[in-house]
Amino acid sequence: MKQPDISPNVSVAKDTSLQAVVEFSRPLLLTPGQDLAGYIGSRVGRALIFLITCVSVLAVLLIFYFIIREAVPFVTLESVKTSLARISEFLTSKNWFPEHEEHPEFGALTIIVGSIYVTVVALILAVPFGVLSAIFLSDIAPFTVREIVKPVIELLAAIPSVAYGFFAIVVVAPWLQNKFGFTTGANALNAAMILALMAVPTIISVAEDSLSAIGREIREASYGLGATRTETMLKVVIPAAHSGIIASIILGMMRAIGETMVVWMAAGMAAQVPSPWWDLSQSVRPITATIAQEMGETPQGTPHYYSLFALGVLLLIFTFGLNMVSEHFMSRVKHKGGSA
């Protein structure tokens, strides 16, 4: 190849311009001091960012510490025997009269049962809806439908709990009372229905993620064997995605059991175990609602005040346990997604 002929003037000009480009504003080699400063800077910055990240850890620790600290005086009485008696009363007695002047009683059984009762009923209503909708979204709906439905379900999750509570007490309660002749519209059924509506979006989004995480291949293999869509879903995809679906149900349960405003406004606040147990038209009194209602009127430092924190500890332990279980199942979902 022959170099093109160019006049010397131009080549000189090009050379000078090239030199100008290649010239660096700073030396390429760092001095040892600069190097060290940079190293220390990056280390310190990293440590700082790590500390900031640890605020979440700190927050969890503080929450546990302060809730338990305020609950401890409730169970530490003069002697071990009375303390144990207090704990067993708290967990097994049905008499919740914390404001009685001579013999206050702190039997939280009805309250604990009330929380579980409402949550279980809510889940019975919510799980079929949630799982079916998740299946619809992941496998049945065409893309455009999914694009419309997903925001709708997000809106369902976005409505504030106090607005749901308002809806329950102003719209649902009179309707229940007039339509079914219940003595009160503020009852377990009302609260459970609204809680179900609030838990459904959580269930749908987590269950749909886990259903989508099951790869195409496994579905195609099933279709290839001649299975219908329903058979594919029920016998292949759902069993494969079961851990994600269980996690979704647990997360929905956490949402329902931790919900305050709806149950406070709609559950009727009667400290009783419904009898007969299937009678949903009776009022109950969940843990969250009890705390919300009574904390505002309780002087600080009284046994009643401490007992409400003890209820808070129960709630915290309960949700923490559920969270651990759901994390266990979620991690299995992730592993599966990684291996596939």
Place this chain on the structure above:
Amino acid sequence: MSTYMTIRRAWDKVFTILSGGSVVILGILLVIVLVPMLGKGCSAVFFRETIEFRKMEFAELGRGDEQKLKEEVAQVTEARKPIYDLINNFSEGIDTERQRNRAREMYRLYGEQLRLKNTPSEQYSEYRGRAKDLRNLLQDAYEAIDAETAKSFLQKVLEKRNDPIFQDTAISEYFHMAERYMRTVETIDLSKRDQYAIALNEVQEALKKLLGPRPSEDLPPLAENRYGATRWDLMQRDLDHLMYATVWVEEEPGQPLVKKKIPRTDPSQFGGTELKPLFGTVKNNLDAIFRPQRRFYWQYFIDGSTPGHFFGGVGPEVLGTLLLSICAMLFAVPLGIISAAYLVECGGNNFVMKVIRTCINTLAGVPSIVFGLFGLAFFVLVVFGKPCILAASLTLGLLVLPVVIRASEEAIRAVPRTYKEASLALGAGRFRTFVMVILPAAMPGILTGIILSVSRAAGETAPILFTGAVFFGNVPKSLMGQTPALSYGIHGIATGDRVGMQMPHQQFGMVMTLVLLVLCLNMAAIILRARISKKLRGY
């Protein structure tokens, strides 16, 4: 074999319909929840206002044209005058206690008049004696329970009408009273006077609700009693109380009593009495009495309100909610983004990271009421010493922190690797790469997460219950005060005893404001996300 296939296909169809149906039902439920809240909530903003509303607005909120209002009030007062005249007339025949007092008062006045005129003492006692006779006659007439007796007493009083000694004195009032009472006696059954008195009381109460206190009365101390029906819909309801009496009747012996509405013009109520025209007058002159107008009350969102949210808007609540959410975000957003950056950029798969992730998940799972308890035990009692905005917003900040972290992490992870690699290859450090390249690219996603967190923080009630929210009040000047908030206000107004029943539009209006706020934020987030995913699909 073919029947087996048919069954399988049918089951397949049923399953598809079921799952599609569950989504449809959820959509319908969303509509059922939203429509009453937004629909009825709109009536707080769009409604027909009456003159009472304009009076209230001018007096309580300082808005309106004083001159025009005065003219209108004068016209309305004119239109209302016949109503009050009818009531006054009728009550003279019914409220005998007051009439007897009046007779006594006139008698005393007469004595004073005589003394002023320096009447000689014998004449004085004679005149007084005759006046006393007259007074006793009149009082007997008022006490009589059958019409004939009353009439005969009244006749005796009226016979003295032309007695010169009573001309132009206080006693001449007796003849007016007697005349008026004569007319009453002719139209009503005196034995049922007590029932009339009770019914009249009801009517007067209903009128007070409808028209407000009379122009001659003092202004009541509570703002809620100062004005009549401020809105056309409330007016219809109160009018119903005026036009119909509610009675409990025993339809069948031994059965529970049945509630019945009887028109006040019925003979068992005021039929045939002098009061009967009142109901027709009110009903036919509603426009003149109330001067209704269509109103778009957009100031609802910025106005303060009278105690108990009787009149006015939700301005302080909206401000308080925004203040709480913004302070919470100021705390949560920097922390959240930095945490997410650490988790993505520096995080490995070691024990520390696992602990951090578990803690974030735990934080996300802590019930909101426990956050409230924590806020009370830590921020209120230990840090600040009293409930305040700062305590409430820090509690809210902790609540939304995991949401911000997760959203930011997802957004940062979604930035293509090539961006980072290109930046590193150009010689930028890791810090510079993150701040100048990755963060801007992830910003829309992070923003989506932030908007959703704001909407979450705005809607939460339980964490602010004990940490800094009040049901009623104004937004404080400093962050160390307590503030009203929409969410807490809704709870108060929905479970409070009176206001909700009397002013449903205020209840629904407040809920509508919160739901609209949250929905707008969510819509913004959804649109933002749709644009991001469109952009990502473009690659």
